[in-house]
Amino acid sequence: MTGILDKIRREWVRATVLRRFLGTGPAGRDSIGLVVYLDYEREFGNTAAKEPARRGFESVVSILHEHGMRATWNCVGLVGLHYPETVERLIEEGHEIACHTHSHISPSRVCKSDLHADIAEAKSLFKERFGVDLRGFHSPSDAWSRDLIGVLLRLGFEYDIAYERQGPGRSISLISDRRHGGPKGRRVLLRVPSAGDDWSLFCGDRTPEEIRNGWAGLLTPGHRGETFALGFHPWILGMREGHMRLFRDFVEKVSSLGYVRVLTGREVAEWAGNDSPDTTDLK
């Protein structure tokens, strides 16, 4: 859910950070590079989500398993603490574990030191408990700020996923902020643009049919050469059978399209770090 203040803030941040678009991503000119991501927060994002989150998790994991599809799971640290067996299962299934803060806080609503402490806590929990080095981040409420960029760079994150307005072709980009980085830390963060998520299923501002068509519209051949992410919440999908059916249909459609290549966020970041000719630090 994004408030008007978050939108204004995001536009301001977008105008003040340095960006470099990388053009065609790892999937190449003839394919769509798609990152399927799940915001895995269970009841720590919405206290009413406990039961739908349990159901949703089980169904999403098995649908992905059936189709051999690996996704990027942006996990809340508290989920790792209270439902460690589910995180272990995701790791066993080959999914990427990424970060959605420790306690599902919105970066635009806390001070920089609290933000640092919260994300650092998630980082060390996943390292110590699961041996996972978190590299990717997706922000609750999709909120981001210059402070957040600095915190992520200092904590060793390599990429984030954030909503981007529709443009003439979605592209991954490198973002930087003159105030951050330095000899020890990375100076640039890879931005994987999100084309949207399943929030409309929850708030009901679009019909399921409109949502289905919206997702299908992202996967038309005209989008080849683009790299972007599309997000889901297990607890939203677990609320109704119809929601999960839409997700299943989506996964089936993605699997059936030869020109759609599903990537994890980490794979996109590795490509940008190794193979892209444009990875020199932004000045």
Ligand SMILES: [Zn+2]
């Ligand atoms: Zn969330």
